[in-house]
Amino acid sequence: MSRIEIRGLRKFFPGNVAAIDGIDLIAQTGEIVSLLGPSGCGKTTTLRCIAGLETPSAGEIFFDDQLVSSSKYCVPSEKRNIGMVFQSYALWPHKTVFRNVSYPLELKGLKEDGIQKRVMEVLEHLNLAPLRDRFPAQLSGGQQQRVALARSLAPEPAVLLFDEPLSNLDAKLRERLREELRSILKEVGITSIYVTHDQAEAMAISDQIALMNEGRIVQKGEPEDLYERPVNKFVADFVGKGNFLTGKVLDSSGSASRIALEGLGEILCSQQVPPGGNLLVLLRPEYVDIHPGFALEDAKENRWQGRIVRRTYGGNYTNYVVEAGGVTVQVQTVKSGFEKEEQVTLSVDPAKVICIPTH
Amino acid sequence: MSIWQRINYQNVLLAALVVLLFAMVLMPLGFLLYAAFWSAPAGDPEGMFTFNNFLKAFGTSDSWAAILNSLLLGAVVTGITVPAGFGFAWLVRRTNIPARGLLNTLMVVPLFISPLLLSLAYIALANPRTGFLNLMLRAIFGFMGEGPLNIYTFGGIVFLLASHLVPYAYLNIAAVLGTIDSSYEEAAKISGASGFKVLRDVIIPIVLPAILSAALIVFVLAAEQFTIVTLLGPNAHFVTMPYLIYISVTFYPADPNFAAAMGVILLVITGVGIYFYRRMAVQAFKFVTITGKGSRLQIADIGKWRYIALAGCLVYILVAIVLPYIAIVLGSFLDYITHNITWDKFTLENYARMFRGTDNILAIGNTLLLALLGASVGVTFALLLAFIVQRFKTVKGRGILDYLCMMPISIPGLSLALGLLWTYLYLPVPIYGTIWVLLVAYITRFLAQGYRISSSSLLQIGPELEEAARVSGASRLRALANVTVPILATPLLSGWVIIFILAALEVSCTIILYSSQSLTMSVAIWNQMAMGDTVVAYAMSVILGGIGIIVILIAQKVFGVFKYV
Numbered sequence: 011m012s013r014i015e016i017r018g019l020r021k022f023f024p025g026n027v028a029a030i031d032g033i034d035l036i037a038q039t040g041e042i043v044s045l046l047g048p049s050g051c052g053k054t055t056t057l058r059c060i061a062g063l064e065t066p067s068a069g070e071i072f073f074d075d076q077l078v079s080s081s082k083y084c085v086p087s088e089k090r091n092i093g094m095v096f097q098s099y100a101l102w103p104h105k106t107v108f109r110n111v112s113y114p115l116e117l118k119g120l121k122e123d124g125i126q127k128r129v130m131e132v133l134e135h136l137n138l139a140p141l142r143d144r145f146p147a148q149l150s151g152g153q154q155q156r157v158a159l160a161r162s163l164a165p166e167p168a169v170l171l172f173d174e175p176l177s178n179l180d181a182k183l184r185e186r187l188r189e190e191l192r193s194i195l196k197e198v199g200i201t202s203i204y205v206t207h208d209q210a211e212a213m214a215i216s217d218q219i220a221l222m223n224e225g226r227i228v229q230k231g232e233p234e235d236l237y238e239r240p241v242n243k244f245v246a247d248f249v250g251k252g253n254f255l256t257g258k259v260l261d262s263s264g265s266a267s268r269i270a271l272e273g274l275g276e277i278l279c280s281q282q283v284p285p286g287g288n289l290l291v292l293l294r295p296e297y298v299d300i301h302p303g304f305a306l307e308d309a310k311e312n313r314w315q316g317r318i319v320r321r322t323y324g325g326n327y328t329n330y331v332v333e334a335g336g337v338t339v340q341v342q343t344v345k346s347g348f349e350k351e352e353q354v355t356l357s358v359d360p361a362k363v364i365c366i367p368t369h
Numbered sequence: 370m371s372i373w374q375r376i377n378y379q380n381v382l383l384a385a386l387v388v389l390l391f392a393m394v395l396m397p398l399g400f401l402l403y404a405a406f407w408s409a410p411a412g413d414p415e416g417m418f419t420f421n422n423f424l425k426a427f428g429t430s431d432s433w434a435a436i437l438n439s440l441l442l443g444a445v446v447t448g449i450t451v452p453a454g455f456g457f458a459w460l461v462r463r464t465n466i467p468a469r470g471l472l473n474t475l476m477v478v479p480l481f482i483s484p485l486l487l488s489l490a491y492i493a494l495a496n497p498r499t500g501f502l503n504l505m506l507r508a509i510f511g512f513m514g515e516g517p518l519n520i521y522t523f524g525g526i527v528f529l530l531a532s533h534l535v536p537y538a539y540l541n542i543a544a545v546l547g548t549i550d551s552s553y554e555e556a557a558k559i560s561g562a563s564g565f566k567v568l569r570d571v572i573i574p575i576v577l578p579a580i581l582s583a584a585l586i587v588f589v590l591a592a593e594q595f596t597i598v599t600l601l602g603p604n605a606h607f608v609t610m611p612y613l614i615y616i617s618v619t620f621y622p623a624d625p626n627f628a629a630a631m632g633v634i635l636l637v638i639t640g641v642g643i644y645f646y647r648r649m650a651v652q653a654f655k656f657v658t659i660t661g662k663g664s665r666l667q668i669a670d671i672g673k674w675r676y677i678a679l680a681g682c683l684v685y686i687l688v689a690i691v692l693p694y695i696a697i698v699l700g701s702f703l704d705y706i707t708h709n710i711t712w713d714k715f716t717l718e719n720y721a722r723m724f725r726g727t728d729n730i731l732a733i734g735n736t737l738l739l740a741l742l743g744a745s746v747g748v749t750f751a752l753l754l755a756f757i758v759q760r761f762k763t764v765k766g767r768g769i770l771d772y773l774c775m776m777p778i779s780i781p782g783l784s785l786a787l788g789l790l791w792t793y794l795y796l797p798v799p800i801y802g803t804i805w806v807l808l809v810a811y812i813t814r815f816l817a818q819g820y821r822i823s824s825s826s827l828l829q830i831g832p833e834l835e836e837a838a839r840v841s842g843a844s845r846l847r848a849l850a851n852v853t854v855p856i857l858a859t860p861l862l863s864g865w866v867i868i869f870i871l872a873a874l875e876v877s878c879t880i881i882l883y884s885s886q887s888l889t890m891s892v893a894i895w896n897q898m899a900m901g902d903t904v905v906a907y908a909m910s911v912i913l914g915g916i917g918i919i920v921i922l923i924a925q926k927v928f929g930v931f932k933y934v
Contacts, residue, residue: 088563094559100552114561117560
């Protein structure tokens with residue numbers, strides 16, 4: 011298994027378009043790292059550089075301290091000992107499931123019985139054994155996806171690359187498969203780089219996420235880091251929904267800060283923020299609690315009066331849009347009983363208030 | 370409501386078109402079969418049912434030889450053309466050969482150079498006694514007698530046919546090679562395959578159906594080819610079925626029934642070939658997926674070989690396009706063919722003589738009229754038929770319609786002409802011997818081309834736009850005319866141009882059905898060649914070729930129709 015290190019990676023396309031503009035990333039052995047971002051952010055290009063399908067314009071890529079890619083030296087894909095699952099699966103239509111999976115082993119020069127053994131081992135692990143003699147056109151989307159995975163795992167590569175492998179499947183299947191995928195990858199212990207534009211998928215699958223935009227990494231860290239402690243509005247907005255309100259820090263003591271918030275008055279936040287500055291306060295809709303009427307008991311911190319402007323029932327949760335103090339606040343809650351035009355009280359736990367510095 | 374108000378006139382019109390289609394395609398075939406099993410020419414009251422024609426076809430050594438020769442010619446030409454077509458397709462679509470765009474366009478041009486022109490040009494260049502190239506070679510290397518090149522050989526015939534048919538192989542194969550999702554190859558590389566193995570294990574198996582379909586179409590076109598084989602065959606002692614059919618109809622003693630029998634046999638050969646061709650062509654695209662992202666093609670870097678490959682392609686272009694054109698244009702301005710070209714030998718006399726003959730003026734007029742009408746009526750007819758097949762989902766038997774519209778492709782020109790000959794001798798429709806029977810022949814012959822373009826265009830834009838028009842109050846035909854046709858203007862126009870040129874250059878049907886009033890340019894050229902007046906034939910060819918080029922240029926420049934794949 012390999013540790014992947016990317017240093018200062020850049021890639022320009024004709025017309026001076028910088029698809030990647032300086033990427034530094036380390037994936038430890040056995041780690042699953044996601045490259046997450048909107049279309050055009052450079053994540054697929056980065057993946058293809060790691061695969062050896064594109065040559066960098068600048069920077070280096072190392073597998074376990076061995077240089078595999080630089081602008082002057084690029085080990086061909088077929089020599090990198092990697093596996094790759096494509097968005098379209100790329101199963102060869104003229105080969106059976108068995109022959110699709112055995113092809114990399116044939117190329118390695120394994121003997122007949124060795125190939126047979128290894129292929130059946132992988133197929134059985136992924137519950138594909140009964141399909142071994144079918145052709146790709148006879149398989150469902152989920153089955154094709156698993157065959158693509160089997161093919162990439164069969165030669166026991168050092169690195170596994172994924173290019174939006176679940177995006178062609180329907181929502182329920184996607185959810186189920188990403189959990190299965192993570193457990194298989196962890197079981198095999200293989201270093202994986204996973205490209206996706208779906209933030210829920212990235213958070214479910216990864217040990218680390220690198221969120222990219224316009225060719226650069228904006229923030230990297232564990233899924234929780236990006237969700238609870240985003241470094242800027244782009245990150246906060248990409249990984250989840252949010253109420254963004256501008257505020258000015260009034261004062262800040264050891265364990266909390268008091269912030270003057272537009273429209274809502276004051277808010278207490280459990281982070282320590284340098285006083286006097288302006289910042290962006292993020293309230294995640296699922297952390298805003300909603301209570302009936304004028305519930306001002308305890309007169310505790312972080313309570314505001316409001317009126318429900320819109321109600322959208324969603325089954326497992328209900329979304330409300332509440333107008334409070336001149337601003338609109340989105341609330342996501344299991345409490346489905348509130349009606350439009352009803353007067354309500356909103357509250358937020360100071361520990362769940364996220365402060366984002368504005369530069 | 371009275372019954373007159375109840376009748377939907379549009380449906381009546383469309384039903385009439387379907388009836389017309391059946392008549393146009395099936396009647397000639399029916400009469401051809403009838404003639405093949407009949408003992409006497411049309412109108413002869415002594416005729417009766419007989420197998421004699423087929424007995425003669427399979428019984429005499431001459432005609433057996435002709436049948437075998439046609440098959441042999443098909444096989445040999447296919448064996449040369451398909452690998453060449455594959456090579457060109459791979460080079461132009463998948464390697465970094467220079468000038469790929471230009472080459473892609475040029476590779477298709479030979480399709481529009483009529484085999485008649487090609488034969489004329491190479492007779493001028495490579496006939497053993499006075500061929501221009503031979504004269505030059507003999508002068509340079511100083512040997513006497515005839516040769517060294519001789520177009521009047523089996524090799525010469527194969528050479529010309531292959532040159533003419535390579536674009537068919539190229540188009541069929543390039544269409545698939547150029548759209549294979551590159552992730553198939555990338556996945557193979559990641560699995561450990563080198564460039565060669567990717568080609569062998571992934572690309573070729575996926576392209577194989579396209580290669581086979583190319584082989585089938587080339588085989589069929591070579592077996593049924595008329596002009597090259599008839600102009601060169603006799604001197605090369607190589608006789609094929611089309612030639613035998615032609616002389617059985619045209620020369621004394623005529624045996625039109627025997628010709629019809631041969632026409633049926635030829636039809637069976639081409640029919641079977643085209644049937645498998647169409648099945649292969651469908652297979653060819655099954656393996657190709659069009660991904661939403663748009664396929665990124667893997668371009669192979671062939672290093673220094675790029676220039677050698679380019680040279681190879683240019684040699685083909687030279688041989689198939691440049692040399693014939695130069696030969697004909699040059700020949701048209703010369704008194705006679707010689708390698709010793711000096712200024713005094715140039716003359717405009719050939720053109721003058723050509724225009725002096727009133728026959729030739731008539732021929733030019735007829736050709737233009739027939740091409741214009743053939744293309745206009747043909748495209749309209751094809752579009753309406755495609756419209757019926759695509760948009761009237763509730764009508765049963767649409768599959769049969771579709772099949773009938775494509776059927777003309779499998780009917781050799783000669784067989785069709787024979788069928789039409791008999792049809793209009795019998796039917797009380799007085800068009801035999803006039804320009805109108807030629808029009809019917811052309812519309813029938815080129816129906817499939819127009820239909821295919823209309824059909825795939827209609828398929829691409831879908832019925833929603835017309836449905837929106839209908840909801841706004843337009844009738845079905847109105848919606849077609851006001852909404853769909855303007856959108857499809859470009860592909861329809863390119864179909865029009867293709868049919869125009871094919872009609873202007875048509876020989877095999879015309880040669881059987883023409884009369885002195887319905888003379889066309891290609892027949893006039895043919896007759897000039899037969900009379901030995903080759904230089905005037907060149908002048909006419911230049912005019913004919915020029916008309917084609919002008920039409921293509923007008924289409925490109927004025928209407929922005931990009932003609933090539």
